[in-house]
Amino acid sequence: MKKVMERMQEPTPKFFKTIRNLGLVLTAVGSVIATAPVSLPAIVITIAGYIAVAGGIASAISQTAVYRDD
Template identity: 55%
Template sequence: MNVIKRVKAPTPKFFKVLRTIGLSLAAVGGSIIAAPIILPITVVTLGGYLAVVGGVLSAVSQLTTETNLKRYAIE
């Protein structure tokens, strides 16, 4: 299965929830990084980590698909 088919395939409900959480984390991290006020360096670093973790979580969750297990069963 190539990437285009994988992205278009149905995503399980659990991974839809994880994708939403990942997008939220990425948004919060981006907001912390782009804040117009001066924040301590640890908070800005934490914002960067949140953005990366959120992006990876949402990307992996989007590429997870449902499969027909009977098709792959060993007979």
């Protein structure tokens, strides 16, 4: 079994690159909304936080996907 750092340095399949990029966009959007200098309802801030976390997790997990060696 490959170590995580070795997997993250290998080429990532196209599908997972797309997932990674969408995750990065979600993280950015959620972070911008959560830290907006204007007054927003608490539910919007809460949802933005969840979106940012979900985007970060999707990006991190999709980065470890590699082509099968079989």
